[in-house]
Amino acid sequence: MSGAIGPHRVLSVAGLTTSFRSNRQWRPVVSDLSFHLDQRETLAIVGESGSGKSMTALSLMGLVTAANGRVEGEAVLNGRDLLKLFEPEMRKVRGNELAMIFQEPMTSLNPVMRIGAQIAESLHYHRGADWGAARIEALRLLDLVRIPDSGRRLDDYPHQFSGGMRQRVMIAMALACRPKLLIADEPTTALDVTVQAEILELMKELQREQGMALLFITHDMGVVAEIADRVLVMWRGNKVEEAPVRELFAAPQANYTRALIGAVPRLGAMRGEANPRRFTVIDPIDGRSVATEAETPPVTDTAPLLEVAQLTTRYPITSGILGQVSARVHAVENVSFSLRRGETLALVGESGCGKSTAGRTILRLIEPTSGVIRFDGQDIARLDQHQLKAIRPKLQMIFQDPYASLDPRQPVGRAITEPMRVHGMATAADAMDRAAAALVKVGLDPAMAQRLPHEFSGGQRQRIAIARALALGPKLIVADEAVSALDVSVKAQILNLMLDLQSEFGLSYLFISHDMAVVERFSHRVAVMYMGEIVEIGPRRAVIGNPQHPYTRRLLDAVPIADPSVRRRMRSRLAGQELPSPIRPPGYTPPERIWRTVDEGHFVQDVA
């Protein structure tokens, strides 16, 4: 950390403070931040939402407005203080010595401009290259980021690329002028886990080849362990800790860091354990342990609560003026599984695999094309809406987006009492009492029942959603990516809450998720889905500990492990197959699948 600034030091930041004015007061979002970065080094800035990590990047880039935003301090890049430069000078630095890539590849490219032109732009404006020469260089850059068939793709538009490919294009754009420093703001957060692994591998390799410094911003500790040399932890705008990556994970000093690392599950840590484990929750301020890693009791019931057999959901795609069916999306294809009382079955897979559709079909939010859904002895796939209504309280769902699952105009108390009233479960006064009790049970103050959803944080809203589901006395809760949108520490708390409720009420969970590490900790059994079908199913210990299907292996392989001592071996750098979508021509019948028994309760689809 100390020592003279030599030719290898790329960035030196001292006392960076970024504030915004609201209601005539300046509020800092980044406070007195200092760090440095050398050539060929990767510094990861990690934090949860509101930590100021993205704002730090934007402040360095000079993309914070002067009207009601203010940046103070010093940020020296190759001898020049970026924060003292005026806009015309700064513009010459951006995209040139300093480049940045962003989180959302789907919206970060200009939809009406060919990608070749977008890559060539930096070269044209910074190097004065004419468009022809810039185009040739753009082609070389596309090859550099391993986009196949680069010659033809140079003239394509962004919508013709998938998410992972677009991020590669973004990287090509950023590297066009050989920057000394590349800032990457959550570049893989919006991507599937297998695609993420490829992009991370690509970035590491490009860094080696080009020799630039990499400032990598993320909230994912697993990614940090994979890619960083040093780590800087931020919380509420302040630097909390900075250390080399191994030291940080092995012996975190600050309370907040310990809280953060404690809350992150590590894939592989549950090896050998039979039952789910609660998460460690440490108070970030005083370091107290709020919840310990207690093991949960095993499942004793043998009779299944839910039995799904040959469940199939297909959507027609129409085209042409007359609306003929031109193709079908086989969202869920021939899915079968069972779930016992008090058990958690996880449905895992990447985007488009059909896990969400399966969950919604079981709740009859989407109508199944065929199949049996036997819940509590009854086939609910066949019931009409009226008969279904009586069953509904026992089958509940918690949704992914805490901001969208509550009616923004309804006070939260009413949101909880309305379903009770509709089902005639309680009188008006009774319902209010039960709603208050439900709020207490999920850890909220019942006096807040009058408030509107937007007055709560994401984690609190998710608790309200759980209270709402709980108030009806359900037996099965489908959690559709229920914690994916939450911060790491909040995630741990909500999962602990769910485990507690499971023990107390004997709830069964159908846990839909793409996060393998969380799934490993939370579930009894796991089913892996791919292209609408289950390819492997069994006890969690068996499926994750001893994966048989090639897709399961690929999936587990791609998950970043929050432990730097287990660095990955080099994976393939080529752009692998982007996930295909299960669209088939009409009249397509899927081939007969053969299942192989690996172990007790562990089945895998045989690959021909």
Place this chain on the structure above:
Amino acid sequence: MLVYLIRRTGLALITGLAVLTLVFCVVRILPGKPSHVILGDFASQAAIDALDKRIGLDRPIPVQYLDFMGKAVTGNWGVSMVTDRPVIAEILSVLPWTLELTLAALLIGVATGIPLGVLAALKRNRAADNVIRVVSLVGLSFPAFVSAVLLLLIFAIELGWTPVISAKTGSFKAWAQSLALPAINLGLINAAYITRVTRSAMLEVLHADYIRTARAKGVPWYAVVWRHALGNAMLPIVTVIGLFLGILIGNSVLTEIVFNRPGLGKLIVGALSQRDYTMLQGLMVIYTLLVVAVNVLTDLVYGLVDPRVEIR
């Protein structure tokens, strides 16, 4: 691209036929038999029957419909009940005037509206923006005939810069003078709408992620506005301009009346007041055709501007 155009033209034609059907229904299903209305309350039944027969209202509705549609499509739009000349001839003789006015108004509107809208968006909430917003709001608050009367009063009557009756041809100067005021009237109202929609489209676009990316690459501001922002903002702007055609046509009717210009507007008002039934039908057909043509043109422009359209 060709496939897209063919499909859009097909859809537009179908819409056109549907509108013609609407026109047919509007005239016949409304109460007050046309012959009765034309001849007045004191006409004898014999006279009404004779007129019915002459117009063709005594035949069964499906026959009338087919007859109407057939004639509409082939261009045999009957004969005016007032002047006894073929409807289509009357319409075609004044159509160039209306087209000329509408085109001039569109040009003025686009040439004024888009730059002002872009300026307002770039100078958001500063003086220029506020002025432009207020002025454009005032501009589109004027009913077309009120602003026309005002312009007439100031420029033609008080100042005498342009003729009071705007129908001169002959020299270029006379033509320009007579076109100026009506075109400005329509054009400025058009410009007010276009300014607003351009401003909002630009603001929406300027907050998009890809603008942030362009800035992060160090693209100079003029290129960000021209290539990145305006290129994307043109999509909603073109759509809205196409939608506002209906308003433009309505306003042109009022403008033509005030400035005493020959055109479809004067024709339709005359046909309504004199109950020239066949002329009315013919006029509605021509309006339908105009709307269909503009829809196809808008789709064409959209197809050229938006690359995603090709894939659909």
Place this chain on the structure above:
Amino acid sequence: MSIEAVAAVRPADRAGRPMDAFRSNKLAALGLLLLASIMALAALAPLISWHDPAIQDVVHKLGRPSLSHIFGTDEFGRDIWARTIFGARVSLMIGFASTALAVLIGSCIGILAGWYGGRLDTFVMQVMDVLLAFPSLILGMIVVAMLGPSVSNIVLAIALTSIPPFARIARAPTIAIKSRDFVDACRSFGFSTPRILLGHVLPNIVAEILVMAALWLANAIRTEASLAFVGLGLKPPIATWGGMIREGFDNILDNPWLALVPGTAVLVVIFALNLLGDGLRDAVDPRLKDAT
């Protein structure tokens, strides 16, 4: 250039921008004030007109503003001021009635089409598109000409051309809300469709509909005046702004006041409603500032 001021990043944009809300509230307040003043004038018309709007006084026809006739007289010697404020009654009444009718019918159509989707939606929206395709003023003119210029017919004609925009305005957010999780949550609780539509969908879109209603009211008044101008408004001796402007136009060389006074009046009302609608829209959804 100021592009960085526009395209720069602000944190927590979702929280809204206090300065803008304040300013747009001021605009809306101004519009409301103007509108209320005119409505008050119209309501008090018999008390403040000093002259009966229908009494003719041909001797003093086309008179300039004077002490007894503050804005002069028209070609039949009737007081312009009196006719103008009585004309306000006509315009406001027809405007409100036709807009209310269009809002009710159009919103119902739009919400139901958006909610049920499928064939119903496609069919209904095709019909709406067909109605929208035809220039609205001309369609209104034809309907009034066919039916005759009475209050109810004019209201009907204007409402007919206003229903398609409201159907669109109600349909778009309905479709957006339909796919949001809280609606799925309602369905997972077994709520009936009426309960979901009335209790959960409607409260979330009513604000947008009201904004459009304010803006469309301006349009309705403009259409009423236009119809009167071409001779399809209420017949004399009832005073209408459009009719007065027509008379004024016919006599423009003799007395410009006849056209200017009602012209200013109709301009002020429409401007006030546009201000109100704009301000409301900014308050309801700051993200969509000035989206037409």
